Amino acid sequence: MPQLGETVTEGTITKWLKAVGEAVARDEPLFEVSTDKVDSEVPSPAAGTLAEIRVQEGETVDVGTVLAVVSADGAAAPTAAPAPAEAAVAPPPAAAPAAPPPEPPAEPTPPPAPAAAPPAPASPVAAPAASPGTPAAPAAAASDGPGKWGDRILSPVVRRLLDDNGIDPAEITGTGLGGRVTRSDVLSFIDSRRAGGAPASRGAASPSTPAAAATAQSPAAASSGSASAPTAGTDEIIPFTNIRRRTAEHMVRSKATSPHTLVVLEADYEQIERVRRSHGAQFRAEEGFGLNYLPFVARATVEALHEWPHLNASVGDDSLIVHHQFNMGFAVDLDHNGLIVPVVKHAEELTLRGMARRIRELADRARTKKLSADDISGGTFSITNAGPFGTFLTAPIINQPQVAILSTDGVKRRPTVVVQPDGSEAIAIHSLGLLCLAWDHRAVDGAYAAAFVARVTEILATHDWAAEL
Numbered sequence: 001m002p003q004l005g006e007t008v009t010e011g012t013i014t015k016w017l018k019a020v021g022e023a024v025a026r027d028e029p030l031f032e033v034s035t036d037k038v039d040s041e042v043p044s045p046a047a048g049t050l051a052e053i054r055v056q057e058g059e060t061v062d063v064g065t066v067l068a069v070v071s072a073d074g075a076a077a078p079t080a081a082p083a084p085a086e087a088a089v090a091p092p093p094a095a096a097p098a099a100p101p102p103e104p105p106a107e108p109t110p111p112p113a114p115a116a117a118p119p120a121p122a123s124p125v126a127a128p129a130a131s132p133g134t135p136a137a138p139a140a141a142a143s144d145g146p147g148k149w150g151d152r153i154l155s156p157v158v159r160r161l162l163d164d165n166g167i168d169p170a171e172i173t174g175t176g177l178g179g180r181v182t183r184s185d186v187l188s189f190i191d192s193r194r195a196g197g198a199p200a201s202r203g204a205a206s207p208s209t210p211a212a213a214a215t216a217q218s219p220a221a222a223s224s225g226s227a228s229a230p231t232a233g234t235d236e237i238i239p240f241t242n243i244r245r246r247t248a249e250h251m252v253r254s255k256a257t258s259p260h261t262l263v264v265l266e267a268d269y270e271q272i273e274r275v276r277r278s279h280g281a282q283f284r285a286e287e288g289f290g291l292n293y294l295p296f297v298a299r300a301t302v303e304a305l306h307e308w309p310h311l312n313a314s315v316g317d318d319s320l321i322v323h324h325q326f327n328m329g330f331a332v333d334l335d336h337n338g339l340i341v342p343v344v345k346h347a348e349e350l351t352l353r354g355m356a357r358r359i360r361e362l363a364d365r366a367r368t369k370k371l372s373a374d375d376i377s378g379g380t381f382s383i384t385n386a387g388p389f390g391t392f393l394t395a396p397i398i399n400q401p402q403v404a405i406l407s408t409d410g411v412k413r414r415p416t417v418v419v420q421p422d423g424s425e426a427i428a429i430h431s432l433g434l435l436c437l438a439w440d441h442r443a444v445d446g447a448y449a450a451a452f453v454a455r456v457t458e459i460l461a462t463h464d465w466a467a468e469l
Helices: 156-164 183-195 210-216 219-224 242-257 270-287 294-307 352-367 446-462
Strands: 010-016 029-034 039-043 048-053 060-062 068-071 086-090 125-128 260-268 313-315 320-322 328-330 381-385 404-408 412-419 425-440
Touching (some): 260 446, 294 328, 294 352
Parallel strands (some): 381 404
Antiparallel strands (some): 404 425, 412 425
């Protein structure tokens, strides 16, 4: 099972696109997988014949589990003589190996705190299969046995939501592919049930329920050694969703990995504001969406990174790995239910209009769960935009393994001192906002980070933006 995103730890096989005995080409779609963040086709890492399928449709397994064996010598079926060399559909050696299936518990139990996930590879790679004559390792068991859910194919987060809220999936009409029940379907069902006055969660009944136990074992409670007991009639227990747990894990790991430092400068958006006023209506008519500040900031950031490349980097083994391809990640809020960072690849090749299109496209696909694994991997620098909410200053957390993340905050009309052409000063009303850079002090020092943000603000204030529209 490949790791389809930095915080993804398991996935559900929804469909095999090849049968045992069929030939498969390298990079040809081999199976479909559903995770908490994406539903994606996964290509074969090797050419050959699909000799064995070890994880069946509908099973949920951990990242690192061997899913199938592709025979390199073209054997037509698993009953043929073992090939001298085979390729297993598996992640790189750094990924955790498959574990033997545990005995299913009699009662649902809270999931253990997950280990920190390694950086996500861009795609699954081939690894050697077992030697000829060696028994195949058993596939990891699904998180819930097939008897519990019947023949329904449900993603891990959907199973957890159903289990936490005591819902039979047969009660819900699925809107996903082939009528599959999606996370949105379950949340809509829960909301409608609450509106009708029915109890929404088994976990709220008693602190001893599995949902409450999961809440009590949250990272905050674990770190303090205690958890607040809910007060009957006044508190609501909301179990963490899988995406909430994985986000928390990723953020805690980032804080433990990078010595975070913050630098903040004020940016003058007045020139951009004039371009938006003069070209905004035409842009909306041509593109179908409005022209906000984010693509301007993204374009200025890419230009500044050319001059200050050590922030488009990651920290390696006693070294700084500087990336010469600019893959910009943009944090997207999923209706306040989670966060995902799709990536605009080769951002250095885009104009302002092209940047605006790509950001809009990825955000729309993120909110409709149509991102591919490639869309959320390979980022080299990230931007988070809380500005639409009117924020004043945001201190973001670095998206590992990157070394910096830029926050754009609210832009407001405020008085400022401007220099006239004759050198005199005057007070004018301009559109101003703060840019906040959180950066890894292992990678660069304060002067370098400050100079980078200063260059971003300079480009925002002086670049000929109208020419790019």
